[in-house]
Amino acid sequence: MLIPEEKIAEILAASDIFDVVSEAVILKKSGRSYFGLCPFHSEKTPSFSVNPDKQIFHCFGCNAGGNVLSFVMKYHGIAFPEAARMLARKYNIVIETPKMNPEQRKAVHTRESLFRLNKKVMQAYTDFFKNPLKGTPARQYLERRGTSKQIIEQFQIGYAPDAWDAIVHVLKQEKVSKGIAISSGLVLERKQKNGFYDRFRNRLMFPIFDINMQVAGFGGRVMDDSMPKYMNSPETPVYSKSRILYGLHAAKQACRRQDQVFIVEGYFDFLSLYQHGIKNSVASLGTALTREHVRILKGYATTMILVFDSDDAGIKAAKRSIDIFVQEGVDTRILVLPGNSDPDAYVMAHGRDAFLELAGTARTVMQFLLQLALDTHGTSVEGRIKILDEMKQHLAMIQDYAVRSIYVRELAETLNIDEKAVLEKVKDAYEKQVNRQARAPLIPAVDTFKNVLESDPREKQILSMMLHWPELISVAVEKKVVPSFYSKQLKRLGCLIIDSGTDPQNIVGAVMARVETDEDRQLIASMAMEDYTGVQNPAYTFVVLINRVIKIKNKTDRLIVSELTKAKEGCDVDVIKLLKLKQQQIQQLHNS
Numbered sequence: 001m002l003i004p005e006e007k008i009a010e011i012l013a014a015s016d017i018f019d020v021v022s023e024a025v026i027l028k029k030s031g032r033s034y035f036g037l038c039p040f041h042s043e044k045t046p047s048f049s050v051n052p053d054k055q056i057f058h059c060f061g062c063n064a065g066g067n068v069l070s071f072v073m074k075y076h077g078i079a080f081p082e083a084a085r086m087l088a089r090k091y092n093i094v095i096e097t098p099k100m101n102p103e104q105r106k107a108v109h110t111r112e113s114l115f116r117l118n119k120k121v122m123q124a125y126t127d128f129f130k131n132p133l134k135g136t137p138a139r140q141y142l143e144r145r146g147t148s149k150q151i152i153e154q155f156q157i158g159y160a161p162d163a164w165d166a167i168v169h170v171l172k173q174e175k176v177s178k179g180i181a182i183s184s185g186l187v188l189e190r191k192q193k194n195g196f197y198d199r200f201r202n203r204l205m206f207p208i209f210d211i212n213m214q215v216a217g218f219g220g221r222v223m224d225d226s227m228p229k230y231m232n233s234p235e236t237p238v239y240s241k242s243r244i245l246y247g248l249h250a251a252k253q254a255c256r257r258q259d260q261v262f263i264v265e266g267y268f269d270f271l272s273l274y275q276h277g278i279k280n281s282v283a284s285l286g287t288a289l290t291r292e293h294v295r296i297l298k299g300y301a302t303t304m305i306l307v308f309d310s311d312d313a314g315i316k317a318a319k320r321s322i323d324i325f326v327q328e329g330v331d332t333r334i335l336v337l338p339g340n341s342d343p344d345a346y347v348m349a350h351g352r353d354a355f356l357e358l359a360g361t362a363r364t365v366m367q368f369l370l371q372l373a374l375d376t377h378g379t380s381v382e383g384r385i386k387i388l389d390e391m392k393q394h395l396a397m398i399q400d401y402a403v404r405s406i407y408v409r410e411l412a413e414t415l416n417i418d419e420k421a422v423l424e425k426v427k428d429a430y431e432k433q434v435n436r437q438a439r440a441p442l443i444p445a446v447d448t449f450k451n452v453l454e455s456d457p458r459e460k461q462i463l464s465m466m467l468h469w470p471e472l473i474s475v476a477v478e479k480k481v482v483p484s485f486y487s488k489q490l491k492r493l494g495c496l497i498i499d500s501g502t503d504p505q506n507i508v509g510a511v512m513a514r515v516e517t518d519e520d521r522q523l524i525a526s527m528a529m530e531d532y533t534g535v536q537n538p539a540y541t542f543v544v545l546i547n548r549v550i551k552i553k554n555k556t557d558r559l560i561v562s563e564l565t566k567a568k569e570g571c572d573v574d575v576i577k578l579l580k581l582k583q584q585q586i587q588q589l590h591n592s
Helices: 005-013 019-021 068-076 080-090 102-128 136-145 149-154 166-173 178-184 248-258 267-275 291-297 312-327 343-352 351-357 365-376 381-396 403-416 421-440 446-454 457-467 471-481 486-498 507-513 519-527 538-569 574-592
Strands: 026-028 033-036 048-051 056-059 158-159 188-191 196-198 203-209 216-221 230-232 262-263 281-283 303-308 331-336
Touching: 005 068, 005 080, 005 507, 019 033, 019 048, 019 056, 019 068, 033 365, 048 196, 056 519, 068 080, 068 331, 080 102, 102 158, 102 178, 102 203, 136 178, 136 203, 149 267, 158 471, 166 188, 166 196, 166 457, 178 291, 216 267, 248 262, 248 281, 248 291, 262 267, 262 381, 267 281, 291 312, 303 312, 312 331, 312 365, 312 381, 343 351, 343 403, 365 381, 365 403, 381 403, 381 421, 403 421, 457 471, 457 486, 457 507, 457 519, 457 538, 471 486, 471 538, 486 507, 486 519, 507 519
Parallel strands: 262 281, 262 303, 303 331
Antiparallel strands: 026 033, 033 048, 048 056, 158 203, 188 196, 203 216, 216 230
């Protein structure tokens, strides 16, 4: 254990899974649970459930499940100790980690050291920015751009001096080790291996905050025509460009209130919108939007508006991003600003109201793609054929049949082509896509087949009922049913349930705290979420299930013993036949 069990119990007791999950997922009440779109897989209909009474979550779509620690681990992509520490900080719980192996200690130390270092460096950059001599170029540049002092202070904009060792000196003052220095990405090692030099020089510096308000990395922008215009921190143990969006830490509440988010490309695009009161926006840090970005944003808004420049680069960026949004089933709009404007220039020139009015005309993804194809190919016979060939690929990605049908009709009317012909083309593209996915190599684990074969639905139901009605645990113990289970996993979990007490309020949490694998947590969450509203007499149903499992187990064991006895006496009994017989007997449990 990296963290003492009593501390884990304290963290779980203090944490509220609804509060934690609702920071990342829009949840709506349904009965005693809350439902929302799963942040771990693509879906349009909410199948992700949170049960505050049991302090667990479970997705009926992808089967993800567990307690509040499991959610934090999976959502943030971090290990158990880090998840525990994150929740401990949130609920002001002091924890110590007396038992860590060297590798674990190093990983935790590295992350904590990087967060501390980034905070120090952020302060150093802001000090350079405020310095009467060193920071003058940066201050004048922001003044020319119309960036307010309030925005500069809120987002801690700084300045990296035109020097090779400004941050190297900071690292020396803080006595940062060589390993942490390299891991930070703030400095680079000289070719001669005799020291370091600053990665960022003579640039405006933008701290990149993660959703927990910690400085994960930095972005630097030149103030002239030098290239590259933007430079971001490399991937580090605390900075992942595929998961972090600039400004989300400040924008998330506004996104929730508006149920809409504007997605722009650059730092200044975001800052200018925010400065003009359009606070429901984020920036993609100049990188391609990823599936993780979209799933994170689904936790804050159901409508996403991609705002791009109207130049060729902006159009290409919009087109690159579209397929991910379509596959994720998100209500996505495309706003292309007129006159080669970017969001920063447009809102500075025309103001908030003009931007929002223009945003109201944003096109749907398919309207945008169709207009783009029309502009490219024209409306000649050859042009319309090319448009149809291009659009069928995009339409085939839409999972919702009704939505796809609407766009097919719209495309047919626009191109003046028979709707059935368009439908056939899209259907053909869709089937090819499905076939490609079906042909993808499937490598089922041997253990998976074994677990499916050995797992009896009745065994699972017995454990599920024990979680719902802990008073039934004594019946299971008396009947000795758990030792009769064929599934090793369910037998193991059954023993945990029996040993976790019979408190109906805490049984699920107590079991969840003791399981060691994600697979076990998901199974416990799944069993705890079973609906038993139709069960009139749980005790009677429970005994019937137990008797059935024990009866079939005894019958199977007698047959196997009989055949083995014959084999020992020299009868011609194939060992493989014995194994098959046992498998068939176990399989009978599934079919009966």
